[in-house]
Amino acid sequence: MLRGEQTVEWATGMVMALAPCGTREARLVLAAAAELARVPVGEFSAAVVAGARGEPVPAPWERALRRAVEALRSPRSGPEGGRGVGLLPSRARTEDVLARFRAARERLAGAPGDGAARSAMDDVAYTLCVLMGRSTVHEAVLAAERHLAGPD
Structure with a gap:
């Protein structure tokens, strides 16, 4: 049985894998979702972990998590998510880093x-x-996938 900070750490890892994102962003997602659900982060994290184990999670809490993840994924500005890249990396380097990311x-x-x-x-x-x-x-991730799918 996970307790306290362990539960938050476990839920953080789950959000990182789901979103995908880094630790900082995952904690922000959990905090935002808990705020939307109007419960403490620890309680919300425990529900996320329990949900992964097949226990029911209140529907409003699931919606809160979905909204927080969607907000994280939303482009910052414009269809390309902000600034463009002037010089793209090689396809081999992009493939390598994207493969390591997926692993x-x-x-x-x-x-x-x-x-x-x-x-x-x-x-x-x-x-x-x-x-x-x-x-x-x-x-x-989207930019890397577009780069790899583009013409040679």
Whole structure:
């Protein structure tokens, strides 16, 4: 049974894998969702973890989490999510970082409470954001996928 901070850490890892995002953003998502649901973050986190184990989560709380994740994914400005990238990285580098991101996300999804998995996700998410010139992980993933899907 998880208690206190462990529950928040576990829920943070779950949000990082779901959104995808870094630790800071995941904690902001949990805080925003808890505020929307009008409950303390610890109580909300416990419900998120319990929901992953098959226990029912109140529908308004599920909607609050969905809204908070959607707000995180929303572009900051314009259809490209803010500033564009003047010089794109090589396709090989983009493929490598995107593959490492997906592996870290999968590892974190399997063990949301693992601090090392959260740290690895934070590192590769940051790298992807810098590489693609984007301010959020969601925008960086989309930009990387567009870059790889584009013409040679």
